[in-house]
Amino acid sequence: QVQLVESGGGVVPPGRSLRLSCAASGFTFSSNTMHWVRQAPGRGLEWVALISYDGSNKYYADSVKGRFIISRDNSKNTLYLQMNSLRGEDTAVYYCASDYDSGSSALDPWGQGTLVTVSS
Amino acid sequence: QSALTQPPSASGSPGQSVTISCTGTSSDVGGYNYVSWYQVHPGKAPKLMIYEVSKRPSGVPDRFSGSKSGNTASLTVSGLQAEDEADYHCSSYAGRNNWVFGGGTELTVL
Numbered sequence: 285q286v287q288l289v290e291s292g293g294g295v296v297p298p299g300r301s302l303r304l305s306c307a308a309s310g311f312t313f314s315s316n317t318m319h320w321v322r323q324a325p326g327r328g329l330e331w332v333a334l335i336s337y338d339g340s341n342k343y344y345a346d347s348v349k350g351r352f353i354i355s356r357d358n359s360k361n362t363l364y365l366q367m368n369s370l371r372g373e374d375t376a377v378y379y380c381a382s383d384y385d386s387g388s389s390a391l392d393p394w395g396q397g398t399l400v401t402v403s404s
Numbered sequence: 405q406s407a408l409t410q411p412p413s414a415s416g417s418p419g420q421s422v423t424i425s426c427t428g429t430s431s432d433v434g435g436y437n438y439v440s441w442y443q444v445h446p447g448k449a450p451k452l453m454i455y456e457v458s459k460r461p462s463g464v465p466d467r468f469s470g471s472k473s474g475n476t477a478s479l480t481v482s483g484l485q486a487e488d489e490a491d492y493h494c495s496s497y498a499g500r501n502n503w504v505f506g507g508g509t510e511l512t513v514l
Contacts, residue, residue, distance in 0.1 A: 288449070321505075328410075328507035329442070329450075329493050343501035379450065389438035389497040390455035396448060 286310035286393050288380050293398030296370055306363040306380030306395055314338075314358035317383040319391055320365045322376035322400075332378070333365065348374075370402045407504035408433065408494055415512040416484045424509045426477040426494030432504050434475035438497035441470060441479045444508070445490045453492075454479060481511070489513045 292304040306318070320332040333344045333354040342354050353366040363380050377399050381391035409427040416422035426433065426441075433439055441454040452461050454470035457477065467482045477496070481488055494506040 319503075328408075329495070329505040331495075331503035331505065334501065345502070381450075384452055384455060384461065388440075388455050389436070389503070390440040390452055391442075391450075391495075392452035392455075392461065394442075394449040394451070 288382070288393055288395035290378060290380055290395045290398040293378065293400045295401045295403060297404045298371060298402055300370055301366070301368045302370065302400060304365040304367065304378055304380075304398060304400070306365075308361045308363065308382070311382070311393075313361040313382075317386075318354075318356060318363045319381045319383070320352075320354060320363075321379045321381055321391070321394075322374075323379070323397075324373070324376040327376075329379075330376075335363070367400070370400075372402050374400065375402045376400060407498070408496060408506035410492075410494060410506035410509045412507065413510045413512065415514055416481075417514045418484050418486065420484050421480060421482045422484060422511065423478050423480045424492055424494075424511070426479070426496075426506050428475050428477075428496055428504065430475060432496040432498040433472065433477050435499065436497045437472070439470065439472055439477040440495045441468075442493045442495065443490045444493060450493070484513050486513050 319334045335354045351369045355364045377397040379397045381394040384390040384392040442450040444450045457472045458470040493508045498504045
């Protein structure tokens with residue numbers, strides 16, 4: 285079935301780096317725009333970044349621009365988020381999600397998320 | 405503080421209807437017909453319930469409906485069932501490859 289599984293979360297001190305992965309299965313990963321969305325404790329969801337189906341276009345939220353890098357490996361059906369210069373406010377559950385339908389601006393499916401905690 | 409404003413909580417008894425609002429601006433909700441609603445059960449992956457303001461993905465019960473008026477979108481759940489108890493988050497495209505979300509509404513089935 286269609287599935288997205290995130291990994292790579294953990295506890296990291298401020299200023300350090302972490303790389304998240306999202307393994308896709310059950311759909312044609314290489315055809316879909318992919319997103320990262322996060323949810324800080326007690327807060328709503330926040331869109332983080334997107335990458336086009338072929339990796340040629342990447343866009344970021346202002347809150348992570350210049351620090352986070354989204355990438356993908358279509359040969360491995362895997363999406364990545366390289367997070368650098370981490371801050372306390374980056375503490376959140378990070379979800380990967382696919383475009384639901386081209387042009388719909390909706391996201392589905394989603395993974396179950398991986399928790400990133402930035403703390404000394 | 406989230407870009408879109410949702411009530412933190414809503415509730416209803418089984419069989420009743422409940423409506424959750426999502427207020428933005430003319431730069432997001434009011435400017436595009438790209439409002440989506442997501443259901444999130446604790447520890448589970450978010451699930452798309454409504455897209456493009458009022459469309460339902462395959463498999464979503466027709467008890468769930470969406471609408472929009474001006475800068476405010478709404479999700480209505482009719483015939484409430486116990487399994488509808490979850491958090492509901494709205495989202496809107498905000499132009500220039502940017503998406504905004506609401507703070508989420510915790511729906512309780514009494």
